[in-house]
Amino acid sequence: MNHTATKSTKAYGTEAADAPLQAMDIQRRTVTPHDVEIEILFSGICHSDLHSAKNEWHNTVYPIVPGHEIVGRVTSVGNHVTKFKVGDLAAVGCMVDSCRECDYCKDGLEQFCEPGNTLTFNSPDTHIGGRTYGGYSESVVVDENYVLRVPENLDLAGTAPLLCAGITTYSPLRHWKVGPGQKVGIVGIGGLGHMGIKIAKAMGAHVVVFTTSLSKTEDAKRLGADEVVLSTDAAQMAQHAKSLHFILDCVSAQHNIDAYLNLLKVDGSLALVGAPMEPLPVTSFSLILGRRSFAGSNIGGIAETQEMLDFCAQHQITADIELIRVDQINDAYERLLKGDVKYRFVIDMASIKN
Numbered sequence: 160m161n162h163t164a165t166k167s168t169k170a171y172g173t174e175a176a177d178a179p180l181q182a183m184d185i186q187r188r189t190v191t192p193h194d195v196e197i198e199i200l201f202s203g204i205c206h207s208d209l210h211s212a213k214n215e216w217h218n219t220v221y222p223i224v225p226g227h228e229i230v231g232r233v234t235s236v237g238n239h240v241t242k243f244k245v246g247d248l249a250a251v252g253c254m255v256d257s258c259r260e261c262d263y264c265k266d267g268l269e270q271f272c273e274p275g276n277t278l279t280f281n282s283p284d285t286h287i288g289g290r291t292y293g294g295y296s297e298s299v300v301v302d303e304n305y306v307l308r309v310p311e312n313l314d315l316a317g318t319a320p321l322l323c324a325g326i327t328t329y330s331p332l333r334h335w336k337v338g339p340g341q342k343v344g345i346v347g348i349g350g351l352g353h354m355g356i357k358i359a360k361a362m363g364a365h366v367v368v369f370t371t372s373l374s375k376t377e378d379a380k381r382l383g384a385d386e387v388v389l390s391t392d393a394a395q396m397a398q399h400a401k402s403l404h405f406i407l408d409c410v411s412a413q414h415n416i417d418a419y420l421n422l423l424k425v426d427g428s429l430a431l432v433g434a435p436m437e438p439l440p441v442t443s444f445s446l447i448l449g450r451r452s453f454a455g456s457n458i459g460g461i462a463e464t465q466e467m468l469d470f471c472a473q474h475q476i477t478a479d480i481e482l483i484r485v486d487q488i489n490d491a492y493e494r495l496l497k498g499d500v501k502y503r504f505v506i507d508m509a510s511i512k513n
């Protein structure tokens with residue numbers, strides 16, 4: 160810990176698992192030589208924010224300021240910064256630092272950094288102590304190596320969710336080599352799922368969407384689904400038995416994994432990105448009989464996040480959002496819990512100033 164100076168910054172966070180989010184003042188470091196200071200324009204609301212605010216993963220240190228889908232404008236740079244200048248658009252996702260030396264960091268897999276990376280919120284703050292505070296805030300200070308360039312042609316509010324929902328779906332779709340000639344399932348049409356549909360479609364796959372919400376069927380098609388399945392209807396599910404090459408599971412709560420494994424072809428894989436705390440039981444024969452794989456994926460590295468942003472710029476992909484004021488966060492959390500969001504809440508951070 161050094162003696163970096165700090166400045167008081169407006170934010171929205173919570174002091175306890177059962178307390179609502181409210182206005183609070185936090186300390187941010189002033190820029191050090193490699194830092195970029197960003198005025199936050201838009202901040203997405205990920206279900207991970209809600210899991211963390213309510214301590215559902217049992218690792219939250221309070222107070223917590225969530226938010227890791229950040230788009231803004233550079234207001235100050237340290238004297239060694241080369242990648243950004245004042246006035247540039249900039250974005251920050253789930254990580255703000257990592258060791259930079261382990262094999263994973265060297266391979267651009269900072270999400271798996273061996274000694275542990277620094278997440279945008281609720282990680283130990285190596286500069287000023289305490290915990291890192293996230294994007295529900297007027298500004299943030301981040302090392303330039305963990306700041307992303309924002310394509311000029313994309314809508315800024317709709318770009319914010321790419322920083323988590325975008326990369327978290329892009330990374331496994333790339334890793335499992337999704338493309339033309341493949342039938343790919345996306346489970347759950349929330350923030351992650353709706354980005355998964357758009358990205359898998361842009362990669363050239365035949366996209367089959369699984370939802371528990373009949374009311375989202377038409378939207379799923381508009382988002383790019385070739386077929387939509389109501390997952391609570393056994394007959395509809397049976398029509399897709401043993402037919403999918405890959406399934407990306409974006410569900411935030413406990414659900415039946417076997418039902419989806421049985422839709423995979425031989426050698427097919429199901430990757431979880433949804434992160435409910437409850438165990439997800441799997442029957443051995445769901446895997447054995449089709450030499451299937453049950454896998455998981457965690458956000459994406461910094462270089463891959465930039466690659467995803469550039470891919471989205473090329474394909475004109477942004478999130479479908481509901482723009483809210485900062486004082487509407489608690490209502491948004493209520494709706495998120497019910498799966499009632501079309502399809503990502505984004506906070507207009509200008510609203511924190513008045």
Ligand code: NAP
Nearest residue numbers: 206207347348349350351370371372411412433434457458
């Ligand atoms: P979200 O917007 O709330 O979407 C979740 C969707 O899951 C809902 O819209 C709903 O879709 C479906 N769902 C909800 N409850 C369900 C239930 N009981 N049974 C079946 N389906 C249900 O959440 P999100 O922001 O996309 O995040 C999804 C999950 O991914 C969260 O657990 C989050 O923490 C996790 N996450 C993981 C990573 C990672 O790196 N692995 C990164 C970010 C987020 P339908 O209405 O279509 O059924």
Ligand code: ZN
Nearest residue numbers: 205207323324
């Ligand atoms: Zn997230």
Ligand code: ZN
Nearest residue numbers: 258261264272
């Ligand atoms: Zn590392």
